[in-house]
Amino acid sequence: KKNLTTQLANVTFDGPLLNASGIHCQTSAELADLANTSNLAGIVTKSATLFPRKGNENPRYHDLPYGSINSMGLPNLGYPFYLDYVQQEKAKPTILSVAGLSADDVIEVLSDIQDSKYQGITELNLSCPNVPGKPQTAYDFVATRKVLERVFEFFTKPIGVKLPPYFDLVHFDQIAAVLNDFPITHVNTVNSVGNGLVVDVAKEQVVTKAKGGFGGLGGAMILPTALANVRALRQRLNDNIAIIGTGGVTTGADVFAHILCGADMVSVGTQVIKEGLGVYDRLTQELEALMTEKGYERLADFRGQLREL
Numbered sequence: 001k002k003n004l005t006t007q008l009a010n011v012t013f014d015g016p017l018l019n020a021s022g023i024h025c026q027t028s029a030e031l032a033d034l035a036n037t038s039n040l041a042g043i044v045t046k047s048a049t050l051f052p053r054k055g056n057e058n059p060r061y062h063d064l065p066y067g068s069i070n071s072m073g074l075p076n077l078g079y080p081f082y083l084d085y086v087q088q089e090k091a092k093p094t095i096l097s098v099a100g101l102s103a104d105d106v107i108e109v110l111s112d113i114q115d116s117k118y119q120g121i122t123e124l125n126l127s128c129p130n131v132p133g134k135p136q137t138a139y140d141f142v143a144t145r146k147v148l149e150r151v152f153e154f155f156t157k158p159i160g161v162k163l164p165p166y167f168d169l170v171h172f173d174q175i176a177a178v179l180n181d182f183p184i185t186h187v188n189t190v191n192s193v194g195n196g197l198v199v200d201v202a203k204e205q206v207v208t209k210a211k212g213g214f215g216g217l218g219g220a221m222i223l224p225t226a227l228a229n230v231r232a233l234r235q236r237l238n239d240n241i242a243i244i245g246t247g248g249v250t251t252g253a254d255v256f257a258h259i260l261c262g263a264d265m266v267s268v269g270t271q272v273i274k275e276g277l278g279v280y281d282r283l284t285q286e287l288e289a290l291m292t293e294k295g296y297e298r299l300a301d302f303r304g305q306l307r308e309l
């Protein structure tokens with residue numbers, strides 16, 4: 001057994017693995033499953049909005065050999081349900097994910113969280129690509145600064161942000177310049193790669209209904225993008241901002257790679273859907289075997305130590 005404990009904000013997790021927000025975390029039953037999942041160190045809730053949402057029409061999730069595409073549209077039970085849940089949850093630490101259809105909605109939800117007894121970590125999802133007509137806020141650096149300025153006028157509890165993937169080094173510089181101005185506890189990078197399109201050649205049609213079939217990409221195919229975002233943000237963000245690496249994890253080596261690029265914790269989404277919650281045991285075993293092979297005892301022995309040529 002290795003020492004896989006990880007610190008995020010004021011919380012100690014007994015391992016590095018989380019569920020990606022949105023995956024098996026929307027209902028009481030799903031959340032209870034997560035509480036009973038070995039080697040899942042913490043629970044991230046489905047991004048919650050001011051009011052409950054049914055989300056987009058089906059089909060809205062499609063599995064692929066190399067990953068997934070989804071166009072869920074933020075289906076959730078409304079933030080009060082999740083705020084109540086995280087104040088009850090005792091089995092393992094939680095990250096309460098929130099999203100807004102407008103900045104005003106975000107402020108209203110976060111005000112209630114600020115006034116609540118919840119002392120855990122909150123995560124502001126600024127990157128959902130699947131609400132028709134709504135932008136991925138974090139692609140707009142001015143809007144992102146504005147909403148964070150409004151948040152930190154009153155919010156004093158631990159809070160991080162869920163980011164979309166960026167693809168231009170200048171954009172890494174720009175988002176880091178915004179985030180470094182705020183007392184956020186972490187960034188969670190990446191959300192799905194927005195607005196991909198999967199074509200069913202046999203049927204000559206798209207595979208998801210909303211937005212003409214455009215949806216967020218996940219799974220193995222986005223690993224290099226996820227690793228680049230973890231690495232680039234680790235190189236640019238203040239040391240006191242932790243990183244949750246998300247995207248493309250299917251093996252223990254992928255978990256190792258995320259941590260090598262600088263991730264403090266790693267979340268898993270698509271692979272949970274493909275393999276089930278037993279995936280956390282497998283990823284942990286594979287990570288520990290790799291650490292043994294390489295002579296590492298703790299995650300800090302190799303975190304952020306990716307070598308250049």
Ligand SMILES: O=C1NC(=O)NC(C(=O)O)N1
Binds near residue numbers: 070071127216
């Ligand atoms: O932030 C999100 N990312 C996704 O890939 N899908 C969900 C969603 O559509 O609800 N939200």
